[in-house]
Amino acid sequence: MARHDRWVMLTTLAVLQALTIVTGVYAMTTDFSLGALTSGSSPTKPTASPAEGSSPVPVVTSGPVLAQLSAKSGDGPLPTKGTLTRQLTSALGDKALGSRVGAVVIDTVTGEQLFAANPDLGITPASTTKIVTCAAALSSLGPDARLSTRAVQGAKPGTVVLVGGGDPFLAGPSAKVTYPKQASLATLAARTAATLKAQGVRKVTLSYDSSLFTGATKAPGWKTNYIPDGEVAPTYALTMDEGRQNPPARSPRVANPPQFAAAAFARLLARQGIGVSKSIRPAKAAAGAAELGKVDSAPLFSLVEHTLTASDNDLAEALLRHVAIKEGQPATYEGGAKAVIAVLQRLGVGQNIALSDGSGLSIRNRISPNALAKILAMSGSAGHPDLHAIASGMPIAGFSGTLGNGRRFTGADSKDQVGLVRAKTGTLNNINTLAGMATTKDGRLVTFAFLADRVPANAEPVLDRLAATVARS
Template sequence: MLTTLVMLQAVTIVTGVYAVRNDLSLSTLTSRSSPTTPTASPEESPPISVVTAGPVLAQLPARAGDGPLPTKGTLTRQLTDALGDKALGDRVGAVVLDAVTGERLFASNPETGIVPASTTKLVTCAAALAALGPDARLSTRVVQGASADSIVLVGGGDPTLAGPSAKPGSYPRQASLATLASRTAKALKSRGVTKVTLSYDASLYTGPTLAPGWKPSYVPDGNVTPVHALAIDEGRQHPGHSQPRVSDPPRFAAAAFAGLLRKNGVGVAGAVRPARAARGAAELGRVDSAPVYALVEHALTFSDNDLSEALARQVAIKEGKPASFDGASDAIHAVLQRLGVAKGIRVYDGSGLSTRNSISADGLARLLALAAGSAHPDLRAIASGMPIAGFSGTLGNGRRFTGGDSKGQVGLVRAKTGTLNHVNTLAGLATTKDGRLVTFAFMADQVPVNAEPVLDRLAAIVARA
């Protein structure tokens, strides 16, 4: 039942984030956010090598996650006391559920819709795994144009596509524009073609490139790139830096591709222009992203805004909806309805940058319980992707679970963070001291000051229960 999940927790803590080297070419680096600083969620950890936890493994229970339930009275008293901290403000939702049965162990304003910030990514990723399947991949292709010496670069919605300046070695392994150029050049030369005209097709996505509820500063501050179906390095002008973001990601990617073709002995004549690829056009080259489960793990561990928006658009396409913000919102809702966890969840983007998003603590905790259970093994990457307290991703940045009551629970909590102006949220999994696996969601969207330490304390109380 839950044995696999608990073993996964133990193995991940010992070996690190799947033996990850987080290359900056795939990270979303944002400045620290506070209620008084106009920056967006989330912040990411610096590059990390393999994490080894040593004695932390000994703290993990050997049981299969179905030990006795914690004493409700004690849990209620401790959580109620912590929720009284003034740093949380006046609008707080909190829920703790038994992951085995779904029984509510604690609740405070459980049905209240709260601005979730980046905990929205849990919803997006669950919908992507359920709709697309864990092994699906996003493809970038080159197809034949209208003549033998014309070609079209077709974006498939993979924002992780590595441009010529990206450093190799990141996890998950990225598709490479250089590889696509090499394969395309080889195919062209086999036909005797050594000079082409190049167009690009980014028409897979439709509608506005910025979501409702996004602040105008998000793009210039490097929090996100306008959403396009063709981009390299998540729209960054320089792969290792969050800003500046390029003004026209498809054209930027196509220009880089033209340069790579020339390096492979194929000349490119004239200007590179947008165009629609003909349906059924012969494919000359193709590269595929990492599988969706690995993309989900990365999106959750490092709170990747660009990747989350791409996954949301892919859900829309799979569900037969327009590949727009509105289409993705409708598609995600439809998938959640099929899963039986749509109640209390309404989103308007995939990343959680939108202040229009509304999720109840109960809705988020129940989504996590579904992902942790055995009925939907296709959702397992939700559990494996969430940061580990004090070790990885947005919980391993040196500021979380490092002091006070929460310090002793390093490694025993997996959770997704969320931070916007006046918004702090935390939702995830914890194994209690007696070996019971529980899910939790703590959410506040009127915080007067940074409430992250209080959220860490709440999660630590659950892990100690």
């Protein structure tokens, strides 16, 4: 395929993604989804909450993401193996990569391994971990799942419980409009207040329930500076603005996200004319408690795209817990890790993966290049439409996300592939990784994974060179 045709293919994918985004924004701002209409009005009568043990993640119908993206759209001739091997082997010898490197290139049409160096070696993946977490979430929960935050009737008259549904993207009163559109705590307060007023209730005692997630709030292998530096918040089922005290600033993160969110909810209720007692304490909502109000997140496929493009650690950790719940595991880091690997094993790509978290901040994670490349190949295939948000969420070299920061694909040996590589980055101290997809010069769709976890300083330029080599092969 000529360079012009490759740009046409890229443009087509970009347009498809843009249409998905525009449609999603329209759907969410008008309470309209592609498959179903949902009421945007506040409830006036309490409705029963889901019974205990039922799924906390309601599902609505919406259209597939990038439905036309498939391996068949890139089925030109295979690149010459000898040339590709020689060029990649040369680049892998760069001392900047350090002493432990793994690399794989896979043809998405046949699944054939076009190049491999330590393909099954478990290497610390950093943020490329998010690929496996998001793939498991899409496969287990489905791309249309939404995360719900609710207010329900408490055990006594005049009491309200704010129930966290594991949506860290829940917007507080000072949040700015984003894509995907966030569920709004202010909207939840307005809906709850309308229900309470219809019941003749003007003053309540508020408590909060963050029991959907259990276990530790910090993962094994996290460094002590991650939370203070704003890399991530403690993981709770009730969190607003991803635990940021002053969004959109990355830090500081609050020490107790559930209490912080509940206090904000109390202030929002007061603005709606509902008095709230000063004492706000944790309390578990009763099973089947009457629902006073509810807000839903954007569909999971949108959350996945954001997680990958922005490398969102908080959403990744929440998705890990939701996979655990769906798969019948405890909603802990350990349960999430078991659940994610079990889902990937069902897909046939769960080998040589060991997890301690969902975001990749943990230095205890290990993933092989082969596993990453295979998951990415699935995300671009017609046989796995539920995984297409992985492909559409990949940052584009030189344009978006962690590849659009002005530092990547700027070298003489990689800048000619700006716009032609989609990949997820991974960066920790002495760790650099890159995993993604590209079409070759003849139009063959291939996926790749390059991982190095004993990097002396910075290996990002070499990883860019490796990806560019694949794209121009």
